[in-house]
Amino acid sequence: MKALSTQGQTGQGARRLGKKKSFMRLAYEQRQLLVLCIPFLLFVLVFNYLPVVGWTMAFQNFSPAKGIFGSDFVGMANFVEAFNDTNFLNAIRNTLSTSFLKIIFSFFSAILLAVMLNEVRIIAFKRTVQTISYLPYFVSWVVASNIVYMVLSPSDGIINILLMKMGLISEGVPFMGEPKYFYMIIALSNVWKNVGWNAIIYLSAMTGIDQELYEAAAVDGAGRIRRILAVTIPCIMPTIKIMLVLQIGHLMNAGFEHVYLLSNPSNISASRTIDVYVYTYAMKGGRLSYGTAIGIFNSTVSIALIMISNWVSKKIDGYGIF
Amino acid sequence: MEYGAPRYLSGYPNDGVTMVDQETLEAKVVMTTDANKEYLKFMNEMWNLGYLDKEVFMQKDDQYKAKIASGRVIGVYDQRWGIVDSLNALEKIGKDDRNLVAFPVTIDSAEREYYRGPYAIVMQGISITTSCKDPEGAFRFLDRMAADDIQKLAIWGIEGEDYTLVDGKFTRTAEQWNNSFDLEYTRAQGSNDVFNNFPRRERTDNETYAKFDDGNWCNPSMDPEYADLRYKDYEKQILKDYNIKTLNDFFAPAYPARYQPGWAVRQQLPQDSAEYISIDKALAIANEWHAKITQAPPGDFETLWEQYQAELTAVPGLAEYEAEATRLTQESAKYYGD
Structure with a gap:
């Protein structure tokens, strides 16, 4: 002033x-x-x-x-230590892979579910599906991870029993015990838990679509699929983009409880994300400085990622969130 | 898992992450010892023969406990306090034949086992501050608290109410015993854990220290009647079949402390020192490699072990930790009498 x-x-x-x-x-x-x-x-x-x-x-x-x-x-000593630690580099790789898969899967599954629910004309069925699909969202990961463990157990998990009954495998596959399955388990369990909730945002965006657009498309001879592709998707595009930009900002954050609760000594080479790394190497030993150094690195990369994705989004068609 | 098992199995006492040579008092980090290699070799064989639970490295603590509580588990390597909930659950559903009893397991070359150590109860304790106006008076108070009559009051309770003297011997009726197991009762009575932070006569196998001057046990749990009350029927059956008095008799008597236990070493180091941090790192490495090596095909064992050791050697401060632990252990031996 x-x-x-x-x-x-x-x-x-x-x-x-x-x-x-x-x-x-x-x-x-x-x-x-x-x-x-x-x-x-x-x-x-x-x-x-x-x-x-x-x-x-x-x-x-x-x-x-x-x-x-x-x-x-001590200057940059904490950063130097982190970047000289192979486990930290492993953690960066795991974080990026895990959250990349998480974003891809949860993103497309939520849009798909929303589109399908939007096409359902029987209200009771729609409501039931919606309720069932978003119920797991309210269960904490502590409980949810136990369910994942039980379902994937090599001795009495339903998945292994089904595969064995179908004759596809001769003995139980230790899904939780092998690093190669871990990324997919995280991505899919995340879909199971969050898809219903994520779909709500897209569904609400769809209720705002002018029904006349659908009628006009129908008059022009568009079928169901055509109407989805030409009306529904373009109309919710701004929402999709905002959600994507926001999620890319979380690329460096694979979700602590989710990954930590599903990690174990057997799959640690794939489940050691940055959060898990900070918890085991910095927080357990009370090394606040080291944890903070990694936190700064994390935040810097996250901010950069948001900036870049927002810039890209603006370049493509002029919409950005800031 | 990372250090306790190989150390106990090869016949060494509880010295935390280190294994202390009983003659030279030299401390070595367990993860780097031959004992650990032998242990992992054995685990690897057992895994490949299919004797280990396939989920051994995957399950969380609660899943492990649930498994034991279901009665499907034939044997575990653990400490009783870690699985006691499961064992109690087995008792509750009456699957006594599925319950677990502890045996001292060692490898063949071990000379003796050290499962039962000196009793060490770590409480907050009590200290006299430098600003205390009358440190001598405070010390006299603590000294008084350690006297026999106070100790009897603290551990056994009030004479006539919690126990009676019969021919100079402390005796309890069934009701008094039951009262003494009831934490709320003992608290109301002002005995037992109320005194935990004061000097107190702990349980020990050494009869010289385990009894008051009048020949009564300092700790009621040493009384044969106590065992009789506490053991369940199936446990009594085991005792009868093996012809022993307590389940502890499977084990060698507790060894006397000759030096400061190795697990106390780490607490003496500054938390931001490389030595202190090195142990955290080594444990995280061990955690990962024990799983990897155990589940590997037998042919890969040697190469994996080499890689594991190489990663441990790369941890800064680990060798210094060994040197420091050795120094502190040998130093402490001077203050422990025979």
Whole structure:
């Protein structure tokens, strides 16, 4: 405000002043709304910006007794240690593969389910399917991972029993015990748990589609598939894109509980994601500095990914989320 | 799993992640020893013969416990406190013939076993601060707390209410025994765990220290009646069949402490030292490689073992940890009498 008024004095006075006045008047007119915003601004400030001060820990050998201002400064040592650790590089690879598969699968399955539900004309059936498909979303991963374990168990899991009964395999496959199956197990169990919930967003976007578009398409001789491709999909495209950009921001975050609860010594070479790595190597031993250093790396890459995907999205057809 | 099993199996006492040579008191990190190699070799053979549970490296703790509780498990290598819920569950459903009893297992070349160690109960303890106005008075108070009459009060309870003196011997009626098993009762009575943080006479196999001056057991659990009350019928049957008094008799008597136990070494190191961190890293490596090596085809064993050892050697601070553990162990031996 001070900057504005000094500028106002140096020239172009009238216009600037008028602008300032209108801003003030606008603020005054919306004062109730502005007051309502304060708690949320504070929330973001306290929980999203203030913790960034803690990033200094990454460059220190932090000890809780000495505090942030008293701990020894070690420069980039924590980062050097992380990038010299083969397990950390393995963790980056696992994180990227796991979340990439997760995004692809959950993304397409949710859109597919939403499109199919949208075509169902029997309301009762639609409601039932929707309820059943989003129920697992409300089960915590602790319980869900146990279900995954039980279903995939080599001795009494339903999948192995079915495969054996069909004569496809002669003895149980230890799905949870082999690293090569792990990525797919994560991707598919994620679909099972979240598909119904994710589909809700697309379904709600579909309710906003003007029914006249469908009628017009039908008059032009479009069949079911044609109507889906030419009307439904283009109309929910903005939603799809926002969801994709948001999910790409989570590419460095494969989901801690999900992966950690399904990881075990047998499949650790595939299940050691960055979160699991931080938990076992930094948090268990109380190495806050090391954990923070990896957290910074993670956040930086995530921000870059969001920027890039948003930029790409804008380039393609002018929509972006910021 | 990463260190306990190979160390106990080859006949070494509980020294945490290290294996302490009983003659030279030299400490070695278990993961790098020949004992560990032999152990993994055995595990690998058992795996390839199909004697190990296929899910041994996949299951979570609760699945493991559930499996034992179902009565389908023929044997495990574990400590009782880790699976006690499952064993209790087996008792509850009456599958006594499926319950597990502990035996001291060692490899053939082990000279003796050290499963039963000196009792070490780690409590918060009590300390006198430097700002204490009367440190001597405080110490006299602690000294008084350690006296026999206070200890009897703390461990056995109030005479006449919780036990009676019959010909100089502490005796309890069935009701008094039952009361003593009831945590709420003992708390209300002001005995037992109320005193945990004060000096107290712990259970020990050494009769000199296990009894008060008047010849009564310091700890009621040493009383034969206690065993009789606590053992279930099937356990008593086992005792009768093997002609022993307690299930502990399967094991060698607890060895006397000659040096500070190896598991205490790590607590003496600063948490941000390379030595301290090296153990966390080594354990994570062991966790992964034990699974990998055990489940490998027999032909790959040697190469995998070499790779495992190479990864351990690359951990900074591990060798220094061994040196430090050896130094602290040998140093501590001076303060432990025979």
